[in-house]
Amino acid sequence: MSSDKVAVEAPETRTRILKAALHLLEASQGRGVRMSDIARRAGISRQALYLHFGTRAALLIATTYYLDELKGVDERLVPSRTARTGLERLDAFIEAWGGYIPEIYGMAKALLAMRDTDAAAAKAWDDRMQDVREGCEAAVGALNRDNMLSPDHSPDQATDILWTMLSVRNWEQLTIECGWPQERYIGTLKSLARRIFVSDGTSNR
Amino acid sequence: MSSDKVAVEAPETRTRILKAALHLLEASQGRGVRMSDIARRAGISRQALYLHFGTRAALLIATTYYLDELKGVDERLVPSRTARTGLERLDAFIEAWGGYIPEIYGMAKALLAMRDTDAAAAKAWDDRMQDVREGCEAAVGALNRDNMLSPDHSPDQATDILWTMLSVRNWEQLTIECGWPQERYIGTLKSLARRIFVSDGTSNR
DNA sequence: ATGTCAATTGACACGGTGTCAAGTCACAGG
DNA sequence: CCTGTGACTTGACACCGTGTCAATTGACAT
Missing domain, CATH: 1.10.357 (Tetracycline Repressor; domain 2)
Incomplete structure (x- = not known):
């Protein structure tokens, strides 16, 4: 029903990435999480990650903000x-x-x-x-x-x-x-x- | 004078390595010290390091023992x-x-x-x-x-x-x-x- | 039909660790 | 004197993970 732009089917790749990163970091206590792992879990290619976050550090940092927002x-x-x-x-x-x-x-x-x-x-x-x-x-x-x-x-x-x-x-x-x-x-x-x-x-x- | 084996001229490569590692780790607060840096400072090739310590971790560990001994x-x-x-x-x-x-x-x-x-x-x-x-x-x-x-x-x-x-x-x-x-x-x-x-x-x- | 945007694939550079093979050099003992 | 042997050298290479680039595809909008 309510259509805005894309929604529903494609939950904003960017947030899918953040969710993936979050999940993996949580699950592994932050150790040994590679860019490729995050990409796989987000269902995109490793290179596509770099379209959204230029750097591993940038992704990690963005994830902290996301986490803060999520947890209030x-x-x-x-x-x-x-x-x-x-x-x-x-x-x-x-x-x-x-x-x-x-x-x-x-x-x-x-x-x-x-x-x-x-x-x-x-x-x-x-x-x-x-x-x-x-x-x-x-x-x-x-x-x-x-x-x-x-x-x-x-x-x-x-x-x-x-x-x-x-x-x-x-x-x-x-x-x-x-x-x-x-x-x-x-x-x-x-x-x-x-x-x-x-x-x-x-x-x- | 007193001769035992080699001494004086070649201060036991091994300890020279340990000293080099120690110096570099101290000077850089432990950050960014590569095997090649240690080798250079010890005056040997990077590969020769591996003749004495199979691994970076092994070298670091040996260095802690050496340090303890040194500092009493x-x-x-x-x-x-x-x-x-x-x-x-x-x-x-x-x-x-x-x-x-x-x-x-x-x-x-x-x-x-x-x-x-x-x-x-x-x-x-x-x-x-x-x-x-x-x-x-x-x-x-x-x-x-x-x-x-x-x-x-x-x-x-x-x-x-x-x-x-x-x-x-x-x-x-x-x-x-x-x-x-x-x-x-x-x-x-x-x-x-x-x-x-x-x-x-x-x-x- | 055209453009654009997100994503894909494949290839490659870089830095750092670790390995391997072949060669050099000094010093020992027969 | 010749022959080891051991410590070391050089050069090359593999592996990993990050980051980059070029060419391609497919969907959607105009």
Whole structure:
């Protein structure tokens, strides 16, 4: 019925490619996914891939944006942004980002692997991480505004520490290498963050 | 004077190779070091490299052993092993390992990059990290024996956390990306570890 | 009929690792 | 002195994965 242009039969090659890339990256934890694999799964020739994305890095980067859109990063951050207290904000942010990591892990891993060799990939990754850092900064700032930030750390340093704690690598090490279930990861990180950043004497539990 | 076999003129090709690899890995932070680069710097042909090390991974792995020997890892760990209290042991271990990281960073980075694609490299890296983990376990155990381990964490979980805190990646993020000087890295990690693992009420400073 | 757009096929360049064959050179022992 | 032997050299080549190019096809629109 409703005709607009092509639709239905050909779901926009470009998005078919992105879906294929996403699926493969997820399935293989980001390791060993070649352009030809993605092409095959998208049902096109390897060369046609390059008609849409000039470079493996470009495809990977486009896939991250697609993924964000798909998973609704922004909405997930609403609880954090609307938190009333600094403590709530810290918890909400850890929950949101910490819960997002496993969903993007394959992508992240692949992009991270290119970071050392490809400048565009490096920039894309660093931009993303900068966003996360801003989230950390905001949480630390909220804590500070509540006079709850431990005097042991300046806001900047606290941001550095929180940002590092919440890195994809740390998630990987704790869940995949140490075998922690996701809930324990989230729970422990929340409690560690409180213990580290929230000043003593004032409610620690 | 003293003649043993060859010596002086030909410093054992093998070690010349290892030295070359080491130098290049250090100088380039482990990125973009090719077999041909190492060969050139060692003053031999690329193919001759393969007479000594069958594989890039094998060469990298041999280089880590050489590096350990050169830098005397074992001696560095003596203060940690001979510490009288758990607290001392924790501090000494953080100082020893945390101080070792910058010296092996280039190597580590190169090995880490191969980890995802090369099984031998993965095993070598994981073995090394397992050693570090044992150091963490020992420190946590000593703390526990002193009844100083915070009841918030089981020894196993505490080990996981300490091990993750002390990862090369975290060192990289804090010093290289956040620009922390090495002393601040060591100092902050020590204080974080105390804050996290040492039970409240009993001496925190 | 013409043009254009998306895609196809096949071929090829490049960079890096790893392999192979043949040759050189020095130094040993009979 | 001749003959190994071992370390090394040179040159060529295979394999992989990325990226490029040229020629072709088929569908759709004008």
